Amino acid sequence: MIENIKNSQIRTQFDTQFLDGAIYPDGGILFLRKKDDEKFKKVLLITEAKRQGTNDERKKEGKNKQATGNAIERLGKNLTSIKAMLNHERITPFVCFGWGCDFAYDVKTVLVKLNVLNEFYYLNRTYIFKTDGNSNFNHFSPVSMYFREKKWEVDEMFDIMKEIAETSLRYYIF
Template identity: 70%
Template sequence: MADSNILRKNKNQHKPKNNQSKFDDKNISVAMSKTIDYIKDRFKNIANFDDYDVVFEKSLSIEYMISNIKQTNIRKQFDTSYSSNSIKPDGGFLLLTKKGDNSYKKLLLAAEVKRQGTNDERAKEGLSKQAQGNAIERLGKNLTGIKAMMNHEDITPFVCFGHGCDFDVNSTTVLAKLSTMNEFYYLNKTYVFKIDGNSEHNKFSPVSMYFRNDEWSVEEMFNVMKEIAETSLRYYIF
């Protein structure tokens, strides 16, 4: 049987990380709230914008994501075994809806925030290095689902803000994983529209992947998020 003192020590080791994650979640929530206010104010005098609404949702069901793909009639096979599950990025989803049309729900922005890396703090405490974390692996699941859902659109309005020593400029192994996840497009650059490719449904879909050692401020996240959300909205209604 495991020693109770060891179990208690392991549990306590996660408390700082959990508190830090809550801090990150709060900051990106504030940035998302500012983005909503910005979009509503930016377009309030645009003709016909009264027909639309901008809403926030913390999660999207796999059932909805599959139904979104089905509407295009460009794909026939779907594994619906897990339709009751959902994906829940840290920053949630910003959606464009249309009044009087419950089937109209367009993605304006999906946002994530990831913290990874404790070796800088461990070094200060004279402790040995730990293996690098798996925040980006968790990121990959949500990103894959969103890319599939948005395959038929010309935009992929997704952003992730990552920070921690694992994302330092010298952490080439981790940064290489992120570059691969982003289809070998640049990190720390905003992408909304699909680019390159040679047919309607064979374009590359880079997303906005912002990663560094230092934390991202609310204002920094907001400045990127509002650009993505505004570009997406213009794509849908103009």
């Protein structure tokens, strides 16, 4: 990530004492590479999948509710890193699919956290391009966050991921 930021030649200050840390998005990262340029590495798509919530199962078992939000906290750390890495780009090709009882529409505490992570932009919409800024690098970076109670099927996720990756590819080649 830091190498990607350094290659932008915009930012000059880095705290490197924690370089052994890393993020590993659940769905992986798709890069655009050039055979003849080892340094050329552009992000086309970063994907996460988060399941959160067992309180529905715990209730059936007669157990007490647990606190909500652990998967969202990990998402927040990863998203902060991704946004820093892509700050110099006009796109943030990231998508997260979340499911579980904690993402039910009436469980507002978790949805509020997601809304804040997405800079108060809508959930369950595709965002690729940064928006609403007033200078070259002062834009908001909404990302595609799809959350619901029902588990996501592969074909549903594929269509959204394909749209993001294709749009990112067009951004870099045109």
